[in-house]
Amino acid sequence: MTGSGLAAEKARRLDRIAEMRARGVDPYPYRFDRSHTLAEVRGQWGSLEPGTETEERVSVAGRVMLKREQGKLIFATVRDRGDEIQLFVSKAVVGDDSFADIGHLDLGDWVGVEGTVMTTRKGELSVKVERLQLLAKAVRPMPDKWRGLSDTDTRFRQRYADLIVNEDARRAFEVRHAVISSFRRTLAGKGFIEVETPVLHVEAGGAHARPFLTHHNALDMQLYLRIALELHLKRLIVGGMERVYEIGRVFRNEGISTRHNPEFTMMELYQAFGDYSEVMAVAEELIVQAARDAIGTTVVDIFDHEGNPHRVDLAKPWRRARMIDLVAEKTGVEVHPSQPVADLRALAEKHGVRWEPRWGSGKLIEEIFEAVAETSLIEPTFVTGHPVEISPLARADRHDPLLTERFELFVGTRELANGYSELNDPVEQRLRFEEEQAAKDAGDAERGTVDEDYLRALEYGMPPTGGLGIGMDRVAMLLAGVTSIKEVILFPTLRHEVL
């Protein structure tokens, strides 16, 4: 046992394990029965006066995070999921042999402890150790106990290490979990049923995106990973389920950025007898309630595209504005899908948007909108009235046949949600699908196909329905106050690690 590189360090700890086994001690025992979590200990005895010794016996377990040796005393900080507590180890109490064993514990080891609750002279709540049992030996050293782990590559690849040492990382995932459970609670309260629909699709529909392709061997069948939940959920509305939602992973074979991961989590819901205005209100309620549940406030700092924070109270009613009005506001030119393509191409060029010949007026308006208006949408804003051309599943606006009853929610210049009055006319839906197919055949890989089974479902009759999709990762980002989606995805997609 020489040196102290990583290999030598691991060898030293493996030797310790071998030495324990030789003594008949199991370094990896099968279980340990706790009497209290550390948070429960703190909750029950957290207000003891300094210098108090109690007769209260507890069994607690956790990971050794810090160790301070002080002659015939050892202080160690252990942590479980919810809290940290100090172990007070006196040689006079545990005896020479146990004291030596405890002294040989490494940072990162898991331990189970029996002892009494006490506070030190300075008031630190502690467990005075009577018996300590190693629950699992750490063979690999922990990252720096004070500086933590900051290398992003290591943090994302070795998320376990990130979670051990970085409080901020743990917190972001607590927020994410709280957001998702808040959504489930809110939706249950509104009578929504949670369902699970296929991830493997024969047709990748419901959104404009490049899919991942896979193959089923026994059926010798090409399959796509889903890019949206929409078309299956609406089949359930046809089936009479009235209010359904799914929180699930979708997959899009596109670039990776601070806002995009190839697999991400969508919540989609469909509400029979409602229209887009109703699900818009649901979106607002879900997110505001999630803020209350996850971070205890509706006031958040929203970052603009330059990274500057803007303090916003989400509880204030959200702005609603039509896409064409936002374009008019920013360009000074009234736009509408009824206008000739040439006019809109000219407007696009004036604002630095390079257009493609296959784009119609509606697509041009969307592109101009993204170029001129999107970066100004810091506070929550529902952008409404998307052109029919770019909304093949949305119902036409009851007052304007070239626009749809659709909205997208933007917060901090990012799109968080999308919803509409669902198109339920099977004849019109077929025409829309055929336009999608024609665009795809003309070389636009993100466009859709004719989904015959979905059309068959619509032919059975789908009631008027409002639909909503929310990007859960982006809501988690907003409420956790982080600027990269990788901070709210436990294992973000990375290249193969070269070991």
Add this chain to the structure above:
RNA sequence: GCACCUCUAGCUCAACGGCAGAGCAGUGGACUCUUAAUCCAUUGGUUCAGGGUUCGAAUCCCUGGGGGUGCACCA
């Protein structure tokens, strides 16, 4: 896919053309109330990989790899 930045001990970082260093972790020692304990001593390196320039390369150049950021892509 393109551009820029970055990669040094297990971790966090120095050294920026002249002998690869520090703190933490580790090891040995002192200490019965510490709090990132402290103090003394000490081990530890394929400087991401390969090539080049140079008397001399962690440092400059080229190629490749990982990561980050921006752009492109992206309902």
